[in-house]
Amino acid sequence: APARPAPAGHLADLRRLAIATLDANWEHDHTVPSRTLYPHQWSWDSAFIAIGLAHVRPDRAWRELRTLFAAQWADGRVPHIVFNPALRVGSYFPGPEFWGSATAEGAPPAATSGIVQPPVHAQAAWLVHRRAPSEASARALRWLYPRLVAQQHYLTGRRDVGGAGLAAIVHPWESGLDNSPAWDAPMAAVPADAAVMRAYRRHDTAHADAAHRPTDLDYARYVAIVASYRDRRYTDQALAGWHPFLVECPLFNAALGAAEHALARIAAVVGADPGPHRDRAARITEALVRRLYDPVTGTFHPRDLRTDRLVPARTVLGLMPLILPDLPGRQVRAVLTEACSVRFGLAPRMPRPLPTHDRSAPDFEPLRYWRGPSWMNTNWLLWRGLRAHHRPDLAAGLRESMLALVATGGCHEYFHPDTAAGLGSAAFSWTASLLLDTLA
Numbered sequence: 546a547p548a549r550p551a552p553a554g555h556l557a558d559l560r561r562l563a564i565a566t567l568d569a570n571w572e573h574d575h576t577v578p579s580r581t582l583y584p585h586q587w588s589w590d591s592a593f594i595a596i597g598l599a600h601v602r603p604d605r606a607w608r609e610l611r612t613l614f615a616a617q618w619a620d621g622r623v624p625h626i627v628f629n630p631a632l633r634v635g636s637y638f639p640g641p642e643f644w645g646s647a648t649a650e651g652a653p654p655a656a657t658s659g660i661v662q663p664p665v666h667a668q669a670a671w672l673v674h675r676r677a678p679s680e681a682s683a684r685a686l687r688w689l690y691p692r693l694v695a696q697q698h699y700l701t702g703r704r705d706v707g708g709a710g711l712a713a714i715v716h717p718w719e720s721g722l723d724n725s726p727a728w729d730a731p732m733a734a735v736p737a738d739a740a741v742m743r744a745y746r747r748h749d750t751a752h753a754d755a756a757h758r759p760t761d762l763d764y765a766r767y768v769a770i771v772a773s774y775r776d777r778r779y780t781d782q783a784l785a786g787w788h789p790f791l792v793e794c795p796l797f798n799a800a801l802g803a804a805e806h807a808l809a810r811i812a813a814v815v816g817a818d819p820g821p822h823r824d825r826a827a828r829i830t831e832a833l834v835r836r837l838y839d840p841v842t843g844t845f846h847p848r849d850l851r852t853d854r855l856v857p858a859r860t861v862l863g864l865m866p867l868i869l870p871d872l873p874g875r876q877v878r879a880v881l882t883e884a885c886s887v888r889f890g891l892a893p894r895m896p897r898p899l900p901t902h903d904r905s906a907p908d909f910e911p912l913r914y915w916r917g918p919s920w921m922n923t924n925w926l927l928w929r930g931l932r933a934h935h936r937p938d939l940a941a942g943l944r945e946s947m948l949a950l951v952a953t954g955g956c957h958e959y960f961h962p963d964t965a966a967g968l969g970s971a972a973f974s975w976t977a978s979l980l981l982d983t984l985a
């Protein structure tokens with residue numbers, strides 16, 4: 546049965562729950578994704594969180610982004626975790642002692658990780674400003690603009706391992722969809738010894754059901770990939786010669802292109818030239834279509850740079866280029882066909898939002914993290930893409946299903962794709978913040 550529109554009183558309750566969740570996760574200058582599982586500041590979480598905060602606590606929205614960018618590295622990389630020095634050692638694995646970023650060239654005074662996450666921050670900054678433009682928000686944009694530009698330069702420069710104008714990710718954690726089936730093939734090539742993990746203690750499985758999280762073998766490889774990068778002090782020089790995981794991800798690169806579109810708008814506010822941003826956006830979209838679109842499957846796939854082949858898995862990552870306003874009509878139609886197929890179930894009336902993996906695939910797992918469960922962020926990105934490409938019918942169906950998801954499961958981290966039962970952390974910040982934006 547399709548999701549029924551929730552009654553108005555119900556929506557007010559949902560809004561209150563979302564605000565309470567964000568308030569409880571606020572930590573003097575940033576928001577933690579979750580008090581238990583993720584007690585530090587995460588990069589793309591902060592962007593999603595700022596988008597929701599803009600509706601209720603606009604000062605905090607800007608503070609969130611400023612705190613993150615204050616930890617930007619000299620080369621422009623925005624670290625995926627900024628560690629809270631007040632927390633005890635061992636509150637998260639891998640912690641600052643494992644990353645050892647302090648001795649890396651260009652690292653900030655704050656303890657951070659050395660990898661990045663999808664660059665959704667320019668889009669977030671633009672949405673926060675647009676929600677309530679003011680002299681203060683223009684000032685915040687002026688501070689952020691050169692930093693956002695440096696972030697783009699880092700990704701399209703040092704990270705252009707494939708030489709085609711796209712950014713390569715060097716770790717599955719950089720995709721944000723850690724254990725997506727999209728990474729199974731490239732991860733299988735990473736030498737891993739499960740015994741490695743005996744030297745460390747995972748922290749996540751103390752707070753969430755192990756059956757809902759990545760496996761120990763996944764973690765052994767996550768650790769090995771970080772060690773490879775860390776041991777060369779997070780340099781990006783000649784990555785292809787020595788690093789075991791190098792992939793061009795469709796979500797990451799769609800975010801990269803969308804960021805240039807957002808920067809063109811921000812440039813107009815801060816008195817910079819929007820032209821170069823529009824040119825760069827067009828080049829990224831063109832490269833994304835040329836390198837990551839498969840006309841046979843009709844969807845986008847990651848490109849494994851170690852084999853120069855597309856990864857066959859059809860995951861939700863393949864739908865994310867819809868966020869690009871200049872995606873050509875042919876690819877828009879193909880992505881909509883894929884999204885509306887039995888694999889993902891998008892429709893004007895639909896019971897549940899999209900899962901993270903193809904429902905018909907043999908390796909679809911409804912409980913395990915990014916291998917099947919529904920998440921608010923991927924659905925929110927798709928919802929925006931549907932509106933950008935003038936599909937209000939599908940956008941409305943998706944929106945109803947997203948509201949019903951949180952109404953059933955609460956502000957959980959992720960949800961069973963059929964029952965909407967809440968999974969992972971029970972008070973998760975981006976679920977709350979993106980709910981606020983969806984409700985607005």
Ligand code: 2M8
Nearest residue numbers: 578583587589590718721722723749
């Ligand atoms: C998850 O990733 C972290 C590693 O960065 C983890 O599993 O410990 C992912 O869901 C990622 O997308 C998210 O940003 C992070 C914090 O919410 O948690």
